[in-house]
Amino acid sequence: MSSILKAQRANAAKVESKSKLKRKADDMDVDDDAPVQAKMRNKQRVLLLSSRGITHRMRHFMSDLEALLPHTKKESKLDSKSQLHLLPELADLNNCNNALYFEARRHEDLYMWATKTPNGPSIKLHVQNVHTMDELKMTGNCLKGSRGILSFDKAFDESEWGKLTKEIFTHIFGVPPLARRAKPFIDHVLTFSILDNKIWFRNFQIFEKDPQQPNGIPSTSLVEIGPRFVLTPIRIFEGAFGGATVYSNPEFVTPTAVRRLIRQSKGDKYGKRKDAQQDHAQRKALRRREEDVLAVSKVFG
Numbered sequence: 001m002s003s004i005l006k007a008q009r010a011n012a013a014k015v016e017s018k019s020k021l022k023r024k025a026d027d028m029d030v031d032d033d034a035p036v037q038a039k040m041r042n043k044q045r046v047l048l049l050s051s052r053g054i055t056h057r058m059r060h061f062m063s064d065l066e067a068l069l070p071h072t073k074k075e076s077k078l079d080s081k082s083q084l085h086l087l088p089e090l091a092d093l094n095n096c097n098n099a100l101y102f103e104a105r106r107h108e109d110l111y112m113w114a115t116k117t118p119n120g121p122s123i124k125l126h127v128q129n130v131h132t133m134d135e136l137k138m139t140g141n142c143l144k145g146s147r148g149i150l151s152f153d154k155a156f157d158e159s160e161w162g163k164l165t166k167e168i169f170t171h172i173f174g175v176p177p178l179a180r181r182a183k184p185f186i187d188h189v190l191t192f193s194i195l196d197n198k199i200w201f202r203n204f205q206i207f208e209k210d211p212q213q214p215n216g217i218p219s220t221s222l223v224e225i226g227p228r229f230v231l232t233p234i235r236i237f238e239g240a241f242g243g244a245t246v247y248s249n250p251e252f253v254t255p256t257a258v259r260r261l262i263r264q265s266k267g268d269k270y271g272k273r274k275d276a277q278q279d280h281a282q283r284k285a286l287r288r289r290e291e292d293v294l295a296v297s298k299v300f301g
Contacts, residue, residue: 041176042174042177043097043176044172044176045071045094045095045096045098046069046073046099047072047073047075047094047096047098047100048065048072048075048099048100049074049076049077049078049087049099049100049101050062050078050101050102050103050104051077051078051104052077052104054102054104055104055108058102058110061130061229062074064133064227065227068148068203069175070145070179070180070182070183071175075090078101081103084101084113084241085242087099087101087113087115087241088117088118088240092118097117097118098114098115098116098117100114101241105255107259109126109255110126111126111127111234112124113125113241114168114169114172116168116171117240119239120239120243121236121238121243121246122236122239122240122242122243123165123168123236123237124237125199125233126232126234126252128198128229128230128231129228130229131227131228132226132227133226136224136226138224140188140204140223141205141225142188142205143183144183146182146187146188147182147183148173148175148190148203149186149206150169150173150189150190150192151189151191151192152169152191152192153192153194155194156192160247161233161236162194164236165199166192173190187205188205191203199233200228200231201231202224203225203227203228204223204224205223206220206222207220207222208220233247233252234248234249234252235248235249
């Protein structure tokens with residue numbers, strides 16, 4: 001029994017000595033004006049998912065984006081297109097603070113939502129001219145999971161919607177250095193350019209040396225890899241997948257309206273042809289002469 005009491009007293013003495021040392025460290029004077037070097041960690045994670053009804057090309061396109069962005073988490077398809085308010089909760093469950101949602105419509109129309117969850121803002125864009133990596137068959141290649149350099153056109157800084165779009169795309173397409181599946185290499189460049197109020201995306205590999213002359217003078221060049229696509233901004237919302245409209249593109253025309261105009265032009269063409277035929281028949285009837293004594297029907301009748 002005495003040995004147990006001695007052991008307990010020794011442990012209590014150790015704990016008391018540690019607490020005294022801790023109190024002395026807390027009582028030390030700290031210079032409040034000293035600069036604090038806090039290292040900011042990039043903890044961006046992106047939830048990648050789509051709605052039901054996308055085609056096989058769109059699935060390959062999403063697979064290419066997933067390969068380019070190793071900090072994404074892919075989720076199963078969303079059943080309902082009208083329940084977009086569930087996406088911030090789904091991103092929170094997957095521990096993601098960004099979301100890329102592809103919404104499929106009729107006639108292979110594809111829309112992309114780029115959102116900063118859970119409070120926004122969010123951008124709705126129309127995706128056009130999609131070319132996957134398998135379709136392009138470019139000669140360039142990069143390491144899977146490697147980080148890419150983001151290159152934005154200077155036109156992004158000339159408008160308010162461009163600055164906001166650049167900020168959101170930086171969070172989504174910028175791969176953190178400590179991402180789970182990221183490799184410690186930077187061997188490609190993701191470029192975003194604005195032309196005709198559209199955002200053009202290209203992916204280039206960085207060549208440090210000429211492959212034809214591996215022992216020659218080092219020279220940096222770019223070779224396109226893919227995929228490539230064009231984004232047309234539609235609206236920018238204040239919240240995540242909704243809310244007040246911050247920006248609306250006045251030049252955007254929906255694909256449905258374009259198809260309606262094409263059908264209308266074809267209908268107008270058919271109507272003009274029928275009107276011309278009717279005018280021709282009326283002119284032909286007016287040019288017809290009256291029958292006289294030498295008419296064929298009276299001579300040979």
